[in-house]
Amino acid sequence: MENTISTDVLVIGGGGAAVTAAVSAAALGADVILASKEPIGYGDTRISMGMIANPCMKEDDSEKEFCNDLLECGEHLNNPEIAWILAKKAHRAREISEGFGHLFQRDKDGLIGPGVAFFSGGHSKARTLRSPPSNGIGIGNALRAAAVRSGVRVLEETAAHKLLKDGDRVNGAVCYDLARGGAIIISAGAVILATGGAGWLYYPHTDCMSGACGDGYSLAYEAGAELTDMEQVQFVPFALTHPAPLCGIFFGDPASAGPAGVIRNAHGEAVLHNVHNRTRAQVTGLMSELLSRGEGTEHGGLLLDLSANLLTEDGRRMWETRNRLGQFDAVRAAYGEKAYRWEESLDVAPTAHYNMGGVKVDTETQSSVKGLFAAGQVMGGVFGGDRLGSASLTEVFVFGEIAGQEAARAAKGARPARPADAKRAAGELTGLIGRCGKYTPIQLKRRLQDVMWNKVGILRYETGMKEALAEFALIEAQARDIRTCASRTFNRDALDVIELRHMLRCALMITRSALTRRETRGAHLRPDCPNRDDENFARNITVRESDGEMKISKPETGKCHG
């Protein structure tokens, strides 16, 4: 029923951060296991646009400029030291990913020159590389190849359920083997979390992979690690609203509205001009306000009218470029040819895209718990209140490498996991098969997602969030009375139970942090506390577990400056 293995470094995840961490640890001679819920090389990394910030391609750019952009965008909730490391080492992202086999777009001389630098949302300089035609898939394939080449041991479709500890040190994990059923106990000298984000908390209003359930935040929390800025969830403005199976699929940032793009309400009245000059948070906030005032279409969206762009040379060229990148393919599938050609307005609503918050780490990606490291989206601190476009993939490679190297060093001399703890966690997993209770875990997941979207989504009110807390408690109670598939093979119900547990914990961290931040900052919008309050809130909100309770770092005053 269970299988026990041991290694120096266990990397949990399978996207850009995980593979980079695994390869970097192996390069220092560590024995490495890479365990991923999806196949290796998947995650959001694979479905990304493959755009990567690569500063200093032009003379007017510098590491310092890039760092300033990061801090400005993050409304100074970022850890400046960590942001500075990202800026200093940003060049490693291209070097590592191309070393794995990926290729970014070259200029006519076959080089990465200033000519290929592209302006991505929020940056003050053109410094982003693109990867047509394969976009993120090219990166994903390179990751698969690199994992193979490095000789790390790979466990695909294997989900981490719980971290193991010996005293105050993390030294392994208990995982669920989805294909065959049953538990795998992995004892390790050090563990790296690279599990990506939690966009799926808002399904169907998300463009993330179905595995993005916030597992890593929950695993870290349960192991006693501190998390930071969990309330900061990034929504992007332009996603499809229908047909139902495509709801939430992202196709554009404010910039993609072009200079002449406007947003109209259901009656066709222009309600938002100058879209392309605003931030993601500004546009999603304004859209949500309009939607909550009942100005939306029958599909719950607003109308993005891009047609005026076609009147100018620049606008037409923009359509061509975006089209070449495949950016509007999903629009074509959902809304048809006319919308695809911008001749007809597009029904759009915001969608959950990225979690800025995450595991609090030091400059070596070490969490507050010994033996536990984090890299990629699951790591907090680098982006603070909001994230620049195309900087996530840079971060994934830069901190993936640091985490791998540091974990390889830290892994020496760890003791094996305590057998009793491991056995108990493994028993929880084998007990998930063939349960005969009342609720299916997928129903409970959908309920939770509904609550998160409606009460802890883009616009957050104290009353709604308090109601959400009550709903979480109810779902948690019902999750003790579940019904699951009886087969051991590819039992999605069992995986749903594991994910639901992680999602509930994550939802609680986001909501409690969001209630605590009684101001509007970054991606966190509180219409009931609409102003930024530097006096009380120019600081991070952190959460951790202590004696079975969620402890939140409280600001000194709790008053709203509205």
Place this chain on the structure above:
Amino acid sequence: MAENIHVEIMRFDPKTDPEPVRRVYSVRNEKKNTVLGALLTIREHEDSTLAFRYGCRCKHCGLCAVRVDGLPKMACRTYVRNGMLIEPLGKLPVLRDLVTEREGLLTIYKKHGVFLEEGADSDVPLREDGMGTSLKRCLDCLACFSTCCNYEHGNAGFMGPYFFVKTAQLLFDPRDRQDRRAQAKAMGIEKCRTCSHNCYCINGIDIYRHAIMKLLGNDV
């Protein structure tokens, strides 16, 4: 529009069932509902034990490929219609229901060196061939295996079209220095000389002309 339509899904647990069985499910007839949309609705409202893979819901990840009325399709991009038969991809062992075996793929990558060698130089002028660019459309959905007349799972003498596409991607990588044609030979590509070239890619790659013929060299 509101009345329901019916789809048939092949259910099978090789551990307990003597053979696959077709089961009929009813789904709401909604405009532009997809096969994936139908599968998700069935799991949510009718039978959560149904096993299938999916990821991004929008043709990027390649995880949801299945056979629809006998042809490989991406479930997320195929509209559902009354009377459809949904089956797992052919030629691959079924784990359960619509889920086929993926284990062993990376072992083959390793055995045959299907990766860019370490230390390849990316800082020199590099020009990508148009053909190489087209091969990059591969989504790793594994559907091409099911359309190949020579492929048999577990036959170490013939790796199949998916691996020929992967190897051809490297053949066209301007940094690559390995003899990919020799590698393809070791993977059994000679067998493709005499087949009927039925291999088909959901995402529009011309596998025979752009991968297999290039690896076989000019003497096809």
